[in-house]
Amino acid sequence: MAAETIDGKGIAALVRAEVGVAAQRLTAAGQRPGLTVVLVGEDPASQVYVRNKDRAADRAGFRVETRKLPAQTPQAELLALVAELNADEAVHGILVQLPLPGGLDADAVVRAIDPAKDVDGLHPDNVAALWMGTPGHRPCTPSGCVELLDRTGIDIAGRNAVVIGRSLLVGKPLAALLLARNATVTIAHSRTADLAGLARGADILVAAVGRAELVRGNWIKPGAAVLDVGINRGADGSLVGDVAFDEARERAAAITPVPGGVGPMTIAMLLRNTAAAAARRAGLDAEQVFAEARLIAAERSASAAGSGLAR
Numbered sequence: 513m514a515a516e517t518i519d520g521k522g523i524a525a526l527v528r529a530e531v532g533v534a535a536q537r538l539t540a541a542g543q544r545p546g547l548t549v550v551l552v553g554e555d556p557a558s559q560v561y562v563r564n565k566d567r568a569a570d571r572a573g574f575r576v577e578t579r580k581l582p583a584q585t586p587q588a589e590l591l592a593l594v595a596e597l598n599a600d601e602a603v604h605g606i607l608v609q610l611p612l613p614g615g616l617d618a619d620a621v622v623r624a625i626d627p628a629k630d631v632d633g634l635h636p637d638n639v640a641a642l643w644m645g646t647p648g649h650r651p652c653t654p655s656g657c658v659e660l661l662d663r664t665g666i667d668i669a670g671r672n673a674v675v676i677g678r679s680l681l682v683g684k685p686l687a688a689l690l691l692a693r694n695a696t697v698t699i700a701h702s703r704t705a706d707l708a709g710l711a712r713g714a715d716i717l718v719a720a721v722g723r724a725e726l727v728r729g730n731w732i733k734p735g736a737a738v739l740d741v742g743i744n745r746g747a748d749g750s751l752v753g754d755v756a757f758d759e760a761r762e763r764a765a766a767i768t769p770v771p772g773g774v775g776p777m778t779i780a781m782l783l784r785n786t787a788a789a790a791a792r793r794a795g796l797d798a799e800q801v802f803a804e805a806r807l808i809a810a811e812r813s814a815s816a817a818g819s820g821l822a823r
């Protein structure tokens with residue numbers, strides 16, 4: 513039996529609709545969520561991605577701006593921009609698109625961001641909060657992965673999770689999130705011995721290495737959930753994940769496609785982190801704001817379906 517394809521695009525749209533409801537409430541409370549994206553240089557892939565973020569934030573009712581700087585921007589100038597955004601009351605979230613062009617110190621830039629505005633969850637204070645289990649911004653792609661599992665009804669507690677990839681942006685924080693949800697977590701990487709054998713023990717298998725179709729069908733434990741974080745561009749311009757999808761879906765119970773899987777969730781969770789920052793500024797409990805927004809969004813979509821609007 514072929515796996516269920518996890519509809520990341522659809523689930524991301526749901527999350528964005530909920531965040532949109534929260535944004536209305538926050539705007540009424542005087543804290544319209546504001547997101548500033550900083551894009552240094554001309555990387556074409558980054559430009560597409562930044563445009564998608566802009567549009568999603570705009571549709572959710574956020575104030576959003578992209579600050580574009582030339583690739584030759586000096587470090588001091590970038591740090592000065594971050595300081596300006598830290599001080600700007602209208603800005604709740606700051607995202608500096610990575611990687612930065614050569615010559616710029618990304619680590620120093622991320623450290624300069626006010627942790628409360630670090631909606632990427634990459635500031636050392638937020639990394640520490642993640643591993644300590646205290647409040648803070650969680651990185652967007654990993655929290656999007658957990659959200660996909662939750663909204664697909666896939667249990668995490670007590671299950672074996674194997675995360676292939678150990679980046680600061682995805683692999684390590686995702687391992688921490690799955691551990692916090694009581695999975696038994698293994699982080700695998702390029703030096704792991706018998707990667708295929710290890711993967712075959714995974715109830716939840718995550719591929720986040722950026723190598724097209726590294727994970728083959730016979731690496732999949734029958735009935736496993738497979739999350740494909742890879743976005744690799746083929747020679748013909750098409751997108752390919754880190755998982756050989758057609759093979760894997762013959763054994764998995766559920767699997768994310770590329771595109772339309774984890775990618776759209778990254779943007780949805782970025783909006784959610786930004787709205788959470790705005791909620792905190794308004795003196796509100798972000799989790800409560802989202803819980804209420806979720807109910808309202810569900811009512812709205814039910815009544816839209818009832819009146820035929822959804823069709």
Ligand SMILES: Nc1nc(=O)c2c([nH]1)NC[C@@H]1CN(c3ccc(C(=O)N[C@@H](CCC(=O)O)C(=O)O)cc3)C=[N+]21
Pocket residue numbers: 560561564607608609610611632652653743751770771772773774775776777778779
């Ligand atoms: N500070 C920082 N934070 C990031 O989160 C960050 C970053 N820098 N630099 C680049 C990577 C990449 N990334 C993606 C997010 C969404 C899609 C996405 O929406 N993908 C869609 C469409 C893909 C397409 O058509 O190109 C999909 O998979 O279906 C892709 C890639 C966030 N990143």
